């Protein structure tokens with residue numbers, strides 16, 4: 275077992291959250307190692323994600339939904355700058371697809387829901403427009419004539435998460451982050467009285483001491499041993515089936531993201547489309563199902579009959595990391611030196627820039643007070659913990 279020198283920060287998980295944090299922490303001067311369990315970073319949840327930057331569309335009702343919305347709106351503001359900086363750091367283009375989104379209703383119930391969305395978005399000061407079906411079909415002629423109502427949300431954009439993940443890996447390597455793939459973590463190591471993290475133990479027995487550990491293992495967070503239940507954030511996998519489609523005739527079938535009850539159809543701008551996604555409480559059941567795919571195709575074909583001509587390039591299953599209230603857990607918990615960055619549910623891509631900023635700020639020992647206190651309160655892991663933290667600033 276090699277004797278390793280401690281690094282400042284070990285990030286467990288090389289998805290979009292882990293790599294974005296690693297890059298930002300390294301930029302602030304920390305020595306950082308990322309441990310990724312798969313062959314390559316970004317090959318699990320982030321690889322399957324569609325990449326919508328839509329803070330309102332996927333929030334749920336209630337208190338946790340309000341907190342998630344606050345985080346999502348802030349992170350959406352950060353995305354253009356994040357993409358531009360990442361493009362420079364990785365020496366490759368990370369473009370936001372500024373297509374805007376149409377929200378679609380097929381019947382009266384869905385139309386009432388859109389009216390509610392319209393009021394809600396307006397109350398937040400977001401740009402939104404109510405469109406009669408004829409106007410929506412002027413904008414997107416491929417829409418079916420049976421459409422009942424549409425809203426245009428011109429600022430709901432998207433990115434291609436696979437491009438972002440390639441860029442983040444390059445940016446991390448260029449900055450000097452040590453990226454270790456095929457390195458699954460078995461457990462956290464705590465010091466004698468269990469009040470502080472000392473490092474991690476890999477599945478092959480190797481120990482890596484670290485000043486701070488960031489748990490960004492997404493839906494696999496619960497597999498990492500070493501923490502008592504009262505100091506652990508519960509994270510469950512939420513299965514999603516998703517199709518990647520291609521138009522052999524090239525781009526143009528639709529140009530905006532389309533959202534509808536139960537799914538979305540997202541153009542990549544080059545003749546490729548992402549059709550997603552199911553939401554299934556089935557643990558880590560990794561196989562796609564006839565019912566799931568049929569559900570996605572039925573809705574998309576009803577709204578855009580031209581989907582029939584698209585080729586199926588890929589059918590994949592992903593696992594969103596979800597907490598009991600479906601809002602993320604970002605920040606310190608009950609064990610000193612351990613920072614949670616997990617539970618991003620349907621919003622991992624959207625929330626990556628903000629999560630990275632929040633966590634890098636907490637890791638930066640030169641920062642006396644976090645300027646993001648209010649945002650950290652909105653995703654405080656402490657809401658799930660029953661052990662009282664003993665260290666200063668635990669709730670920040």
Ligand code: GLY
Nearest residue numbers: 324550551620621
């Ligand atoms: N954010 C896309 C999804 O969860 O399906």
